[in-house]
Amino acid sequence: MVDLAKSAIWYARHGWTVFPLRPRTKEPFKDLGVYSATTDTDQIMDWWREHPRANIGLHCGGCNLLAIDMDSYKDKFSGGGILTHADEETPTNLTGGGGTHLLYSVEDGQRHGNRIGNLPPGIDIRGWGGYIVLPPSIHPSGIQYRWEFGYGPHEIEVLPLPVRLSQILDEARVGNRVPGPPNTLAVSISRDLVLAVLEAADLETYGEQKYDGTGRKWVLKHCPFNPPDDPHHEDKGAFILIAADGHIAAGCQHERCRHILSDAKMSGWRYLLRQKATRT
Ligand SMILES: [Zn+2]
Structure with missing residues (x-):
């Protein structure tokens, strides 16, 4: 049996702002949207006591993280010139739906929204007001989200947002x-x-x-x-x-x-x- 509560608390203790999602979905509970996300472990224990099978949502922007959300496995995009292999040495979440989330840190107070500007098709971002589903949540397909081997937040440091990505997103922000x-x-x-x-x-x-x-x-x-x-x-x-x-x-x-x-x-x-x- 997957212990979602334990994982949610582990993330919170590491400074990540989490909140519960309906079991086996990416959908928040009513009245518990992305901005409810917190690092308060008492609150998190209450939530998972009430909903032990709740999936774990991460409000990326709430803890100065930005997730790059790709439709497929990361290596396919390296050739596109957006990310180098070195840029990919950061926590990597393999979603149960075949996608990949790469996590990067952004400056405190730097609110990247969810505007993608000129990013190539198939790449999306989750920043302020955006969330991703964290392992070991269960995807609607029934497959578990998991950290790529060697690329969990317990194994590898979060990299700062790569310069090239940052530049594209800044240009997008001009468009905000x-x-x-x-x-x-x-x-x-x-x-x-x-x-x-x-x-x-x-x-x-x-x-x-x-x-x-x-x-x-x-x-x-x-x-x-x-x-x-x-x-x-x-x-x-x-x-x-x-x-x-x-x-x-x-x-x-x-x-x-x-x-x-x-x-x-x-x-x-x-x-x-x-x-x-x-x-x-
Ligand atoms: Zn400068």
């Missing part, structure tokens, strides 16, 4: 804003402004690219959000985007750069504008 209709005039005005700022701030790019239909994108050679004592160069981390409606966004996927922006309490683009103002 409710976009206006495509506007080529707004894009052209924004483009003049971006080019002026690139020049004034002496920022080199890898060239202008198309983005989001009529929009534009520049990947920067040197990150302008960098802490001066810890520069990173030519790793394509920093970017400026113009969405199809003319909205400008800028940022970098590196942790320290994000901290600099969040400490300054401004968006990447505002930060660049201010730099331009102080230079001219």
